Amino acid sequence: MRSVRSVLSALRQSAFRFLLAFLLPGLMAGTNNSLAAETIVTKAPSAFLYEPASGTILFAKDPDKSFAPGALNKVMTAATVFKALKDGDLAPDRLCKVSEHAWRTGGAPSGRGATMFAAIKSEITVDDLLKGLLVHNANDAAIVLAECLDGSEEAFAGRMNSLANDLGMKGSSFSNPTGFPEAPSKTTVRDQARLADYIIGEHADLYPMFAIPEFTWNNIFQRNKNPLLGEVRGLDGLGGGNDETDGWSGLGSVNRNGRRVIAAVAGLSSDNHRLQTLKEVIEGAWEYFTVQTLYKAGETVVDGRVFGGTQGSVPLVAEGNIDVLLPRGGTLDYRIRVVYQGPLAAPFEKGTRVGEIRVLGKDGIVYRSPLVTGSAVDKGDMMGRALDGLQELLFGWIG
Numbered sequence: 001m002r003s004v005r006s007v008l009s010a011l012r013q014s015a016f017r018f019l020l021a022f023l024l025p026g027l028m029a030g031t032n033n034s035l036a037a038e039t040i041v042t043k044a045p046s047a048f049l050y051e052p053a054s055g056t057i058l059f060a061k062d063p064d065k066s067f068a069p070g071a072l073n074k075v076m077t078a079a080t081v082f083k084a085l086k087d088g089d090l091a092p093d094r095l096c097k098v099s100e101h102a103w104r105t106g107g108a109p110s111g112r113g114a115t116m117f118a119a120i121k122s123e124i125t126v127d128d129l130l131k132g133l134l135v136h137n138a139n140d141a142a143i144v145l146a147e148c149l150d151g152s153e154e155a156f157a158g159r160m161n162s163l164a165n166d167l168g169m170k171g172s173s174f175s176n177p178t179g180f181p182e183a184p185s186k187t188t189v190r191d192q193a194r195l196a197d198y199i200i201g202e203h204a205d206l207y208p209m210f211a212i213p214e215f216t217w218n219n220i221f222q223r224n225k226n227p228l229l230g231e232v233r234g235l236d237g238l239g240g241g242n243d244e245t246d247g248w249s250g251l252g253s254v255n256r257n258g259r260r261v262i263a264a265v266a267g268l269s270s271d272n273h274r275l276q277t278l279k280e281v282i283e284g285a286w287e288y289f290t291v292q293t294l295y296k297a298g299e300t301v302v303d304g305r306v307f308g309g310t311q312g313s314v315p316l317v318a319e320g321n322i323d324v325l326l327p328r329g330g331t332l333d334y335r336i337r338v339v340y341q342g343p344l345a346a347p348f349e350k351g352t353r354v355g356e357i358r359v360l361g362k363d364g365i366v367y368r369s370p371l372v373t374g375s376a377v378d379k380g381d382m383m384g385r386a387l388d389g390l391q392e393l394l395f396g397w398i399g
Contacts, residue, residue: 039327040284044248044277045267048189049285052197052260056325057366058289058361059281063190064171067266069116072192072241072249073179074133076172077142079195080160080211082203083131095123098140106139106178114225115140117218123228127225128217130206135215137225137239142177153177164191167198179241189264192251194261196238196262200253205383210237228252231275232282240274248274254282261285285325294322294336294359298374301357309346314372316355318339324359324367335360340371347379 038061040049046067048061069076084090103120104110116132118140124132126148132141146156153176160174169191171390175183200207215221222358227240227250234254242248249266263281295301300315316338326334340355348354352373359367 015069019275039288040281042265042277042280044265044281045291046189046265047277047281048264049281050191050197050199050262051285051325052262052291054291054323054325055367057361058261058325059283060190065266066171066186066188067246067249068179068181068243069187069192069249070179070181070241070243071137072187072239072240072251073174073185074137074142074177075192075199075238075251076160076164076187076195077145077156077177078118078130078134079199079203080156080163080177081133081145081149082199082206083163084159085126086203087205090149092127094126094148096126096129098122098124098142098144099147102140102143102147106141106352108140108142110139112139112180116139116143116215116222117220119218120183130209130210132217133165134239135212135224136217136222139178139180146177164195167191167194169194181243182388184243189249189266192249192264192266193262195250196253196264199238200260200262207237210239223372225387226273227277232279234283240271242271244379245360250274250278251391252278252282254285254323256286259285284349288327289325290328291323294324295357297321300374301371304340305343305352307343307345309344310379311376311377314377315369317374318357319351319353319370319372322357322369326359334366338371343375343380344377346377348373348377350374351375 001071020224042061046065047059048063050057098118098120100120102214107115108117114137116136116138129141129145132138143153146153150156150159156177157174164172164174172186172191173190174185210222211229214221228235232252232254234256235252236255237253238251240250244265248268248271251264253260253262260280261307263278265274265277265281270279295318297320298317300317302316303313304316306312306314337358337360338355339358344354350373353370355371356368358365358372
């Protein structure tokens with residue numbers, strides 16, 4: 001027969017930690033209501049609506065369906081250049097030469113849409129090229145920035161994909177800085193919303209460039225070509241695109257009275273259809289949702305079981321206020337789930353992150369926030385730890 005010490009040693013070496021999920025009662029009263037709840041309705045094949053302050057997904061319709069972004073690709077180009085500026089790989093005043101390739105492929109001679117009319121072999125600062133990219137939607141600016149940073153469009157595309165991977169844009173791949181269809185890029189509305197969240201959060205100093213109303217270069221005046229600016233109240237960025245096969249797409253962020261939302265739509269049949277659909281999705285954030293505080297900071301959400309400690313359980317509390325945008329009517333089927341690695345092995349300090357609270361809707365997780373221990377627990381004596389070990393060995397951990 002093994003000694004108590006050997007049993008405990010075996011327990012420590014075994015993978016006895018597992019996920020415990022506590023399904024709390026339905027979050028909303030009337031979750032079984034037979035009446036259909038009021039919510040966002042859109043004819044867009046793909047749509048996504050996100051509230052970054054609370055981290056809440058308000059609406060998702062086929063959010064991981066792949067589409068070619070066309071000119072919307074340039075939002076990723078801008079994000080990649082923003083990161084290079086922040087990392088010190090570029091400087092705003094660095095001069096970039098307009099190559100013959102950039103001039104012929106994306107400039108005035110190309111006849112391929114938007115251009116800032118950069119002169120061949122001229123030198124332009126990164127700052128002015130970014131204005132050309134984001135105000136003029138310029139293809140030549142996109143190519144010049146790519147070549148200036150990495151020497152070629154192909155090498156720059158590798159940098160774009162590296163950033164996309166870092167951001168968790170699992171459904172995206174980028175082939176060039178312009179969105180030209182010869183080597184089409186692919187993305188999803190979920191990934192586009194994640195990209196917008198990154199730009200607004202990490203590059204708040206540069207994000208206002210998306211809303212510059214006009215820019216003159218080479219003595220040619222052009223207004224901002226973002227088809228969404230001025231059409232949706234409070235919209236202050238990002239852009240739109242279209243593809244011959246995959247249709248029209250749009251990505252926008254709206255700030256009204258301190259509340260910001262990010263919306264992405266794709267697969268639309270026309271410019272007007274895209275604008276109408278984006279409006280429907282964005283307006284739904286104010287029409288159907290309101291902020292609800294589920295738990296205040298420090299409030300106990302659930303008790304977690306403890307292994308080898310001076311006490312058998314510890315309160316798991318909200319690290320901060322659990323503020324979630326939820327339907328006004330309270331008739332949608334939302335649930336709360338608490339997930340933590342348990343039993344929690346003592347000793348540990350008060351405020352130790354051990355799990356998270358999740359709000360689940362019909363489309364999966366719409367919100368998540370950390371849970372921390374509400375008090376410290378010291379290591380128990382040998383007898384208590386032996387009893388905990390024997391319970392785990394004989395019966396598993398019964399929560």
